[in-house]
Amino acid sequence: MSQIGVRRRPAAAAPGRLRERGEELRAIAAALAAARAGEGSLLLVEGPAGIGKTRLLDAARCRARELGLDLLSARGAELEQELPFGVVRQLLEARVAGLGEEARTALLDGHAARAVRLLDGAEEGVAGSDPLPELLHALHWLCATLAARRPLVLVVDxxxxxxxxxxxxxHYLAGRVEDQPLLVLVAARPAEPGATVPPATALGAxxxxxxxxxxxLSAAAVAEAVRERxxxxxxxxxxxxxxVTGGNPFLLRELLTTLRDGGATVAAVEAADARDVSRSVLARVRRLPQSAEGLVRALALLGDDAPLDVVAELAGADLSSARANADALAAAGLLDAGPRLRFVHPLVRASIAAQLPAGERAHLHGRAARLLHxxxxxxxxVALHLDAAEPSGDPWAVATLRxxxxxxxxxxxxxxxxxxLRRALAEPASAELRPxxxxxxxxxxxxxxxPGAEEDLTAALDAAPDDAARAVAALELGRVLVLAERPIPALATLDRGVRAARGLGDSELLLRLEAEALTAGNTSLERARLxxxxxxxxxxxxxxxxxxxxRLVLAGIVWHWAMAVARSAEETAELAERALAGGATLAVATADAPLIHSAAAALTMADRLASAENHLTAAMEEARRRGSVSGLALAACWxxxxxxxxxxxxxxxxxxTxxxxxSSRSGRGLGSAVALSVLIECRVARGAVAEARDAFARWHEPEPMGETTLYGPLLASEGRLHALAGDLPAARRALEACRERHELLGLRNPGSATWRAGLARLAAVEGDGAEARRLAHEELEIARAWGGPRNLSMxxxxVAALSDDGARRRELLEEAVALGERSEARLERVRALEALGAERAAVGGEGDLAVARELLRAALDGAAACGAAPLVHSLRAALVRAGARPRRLRSSGVGALTPSERRIAGLAAEGLSNRAIAEREFLAVRTVELHLTRSYRKLGIDSRARLAAALRDGR
Structure with missing residues (x-):
């Protein structure tokens, strides 16, 4: 462990002879050659301690240098598990620090900027957000950028x-190296007691x-080694x-060292029992001078690569004698012979550390902490050692741990x-600092x-010395309780904070508490009352x-208005725009704030679709600039x-998608149920029902959102999938679950989840016309009160579909079409045109057929523009039945590009490289290449140089 600065692994010499490792060496050589050719991969060397993993990595390093690959190495250490990104820093810190000004500036202009700040020690988290997903993405792009300059090999032992x-x-990087000149080579034990996670299992998946x-090693290989030594x-x-050794190479070397010193007989072999490494190691330590024993004990506590002067001071030795003792330890086969102090194997260090009495170990950790400080x-x-030391009441220790x-x-x-922080509290911290x-x-x-968050924050709230601290602690605890789906205790806590904040004169803190309280209330089963x-x-x-x-409070209010139909769509939209303030709220709260998206969702339900998309596009761009995965996921969802x-x-x-x-990648599910619902509805609408079912099966997790407002849409979509499969009982169960949830929460707006229409259709199929009509008219009444044209048209x-009166059906459908003319909801307009066209065509008169053809043609154009393939097919068939010849649909030109292809083509036309586009869009480079290839084919061009003209001319 490098105590001052970052550990540097010395260049590995070519490993000695590796017995019976030909297959492993060939796999390593193939992976290195593939990385050199631009095909990245993860290569995991897995095995128990002493099996020879490190020697295989040394062989890989030598071969990588021969191939001219960029090589970065790191090694995990038992003592450093609490040092966040310690292995990452070993790998990347020196390389980034050594970049020229131009290269560093390029990194700071892209998604890798946050990784550079982390390695520079300047990374600052955003309050209330989890920085890890964004850091993972930034580090991925940093490695991708380095690999683009020169094929890269990352070795982690x-x-x-x-x-x-x-x-x-x-794990994040390993899943994203396929199209990059980057090999990730990792060595790990299958399962190590006390280790953070079993990486061999996770990475192997x-x-x-x-x-x-x-x-x-086989018996023959062991015999060969014995005869050589x-x-x-x-x-x-x-x-x-x-x-005795079971063919373990390290245990064999330890045994042969023991036999060489004490006589090579079968009895000596049986007595030595090389599996007990500690016995062999400690016997060698005892044969050394006492000063050497002190040095090796200090190194065992500090860890590999500790500077010699630091180890010497901890051992109470002068630097000259420490050098001599280090040489003696290397000669005894306990330390490597290289320029850094490093044990020949982690088992050797563990053997020496284990024999230190607990009290002495804690005392030495305390001395090490003070020395390093x-x-x-x-x-x-320093904190790593303080954590293992006995508390001593030192203020500097509390400050360091904090x-x-x-x-x-x-x-x-x-x-x-x-x-x-728990260790700092135990030091103990002063009464003033404790809260x-x-x-x-x-x-x-x-x-x-x-699980301890609630307890710790409750303690902080109870210990708060004044109203200012009490209000802040209540805000933090309230958020935790909301996330734990305990809205009633959350409201009680937040109200406690509100009472504390009222006397402070800090209106912003008071309003933040109120905004959180609205969020808590909106997720409560007593929402309608609270x-x-x-x-x-x-x-x-x-x-x-x-x-x-x-404005954040306003966002909470408009979400309530929209979901409960507490005001009209027009009033709700006006207040939502005020909450968003033309982007001013986003600029301060960032796209990570859920209330930003609550206001935009209210605009969506009010049919202000263009405005909602503009606000959410701005949120996506803001999240992209910061590299915020969670903010981008929320904005993309809504x-x-x-x-x-x-x-x-x-x-x-x-x-x-x-x-x-x-959301899945970052482990944050907020909004993911809504996004999955949209994914299913989009695929059903374009005729990809099997793909919709696949998405549900892959991403659905039962009850991920508990009793919140955000799960209803997915239940409604699940009901649709069951109905399309002909499983009406399952469809009813899903829709009834949606109904129960929404009625408990007091959610009335059909725009949040169309469970009434779904249950009405099921009731009609089951022969209960009265129930079907009751549900349909109830939805119509709510839609008229809300006033949003899309909901009302639907x-x-x-109601028209369930009516037996032809004149009444026509009247209702004409109103639906008229609403569609002033709505931004194109797909609903298409469905209304189709229904009225079919109604007029069914009458059969020439005048009605002429009108029907006009309606159906307009619907066909709209369905094609939306990409709703089933509607396109049914409308073409309806036009043929009405005596018309439908137009052919375009399959080439700009109009044939998908929105994704159009956007990526536009970015390429602006001069962005494939890698820059991939970074901006959070895509793999290969995905960008595939989109551009399809775009070239549809546009009839063969080069990037012609792309801008093709898009401009509308070919």
């Missing part, structure tokens, strides 16, 4: 001891991963060595931050969704929307919702 964030990054599992040819002795080591390194905790939290390692530490501990626990009076009481205070706090209603099926499906994929069609 002893990954079973790597820190948690580094392991998360390795990455699609395309190649696993190498070196086997134990001991100059004996006794078959019985060789067999005994194989039996005095030498200016970073707080994270600093390390803050850095860990900003680096996406809240579990490490919590551990440091602040409890609050920080609660935040750390909340960031990892830990939210309306609170929303009405707050409205007069925040109507102006002059501050961010006021833009997909608006896009589907507008009838932009391809664009909406693309946004929904992005949202579901990013409700009119449902």
């Amino acid at each position: 002893d990954a079973h001891w790597a820190d948690g964030p580094s392991l998360r990054w390795l 990455v699609p395309g991963a190649v696993r190498i599992a070196p086997a134990a 001991l100059d004996v040819a006794d078959e019985e002795l060789c067999a005994a060595c194989h039996r 005095a030498r200016g080591a970073e707080s994270g390194i 600093s390390a905790a803050g850095r860990a939290l900003r680096s996406g390692a809240p579990e490490v931050a919590a551990r440091h 602040r530490l409890l609050l920080e501990l609660g935040r750390a626990a909340a960031a990892q969704l830990g 939210v309306p009076p609170r929303a009405e009481a707050l409205l007069a205070q925040v109507t102006a929307g002059a501050t961010v706090g006021e 833009r997909s919702w608006a896009g589907y209603r507008r009838g932009a099926l391809a664009a909406a499906e693309e946004d929904a 992005l949202a579901v994929r990013l 409700a009119l069609r449902t």
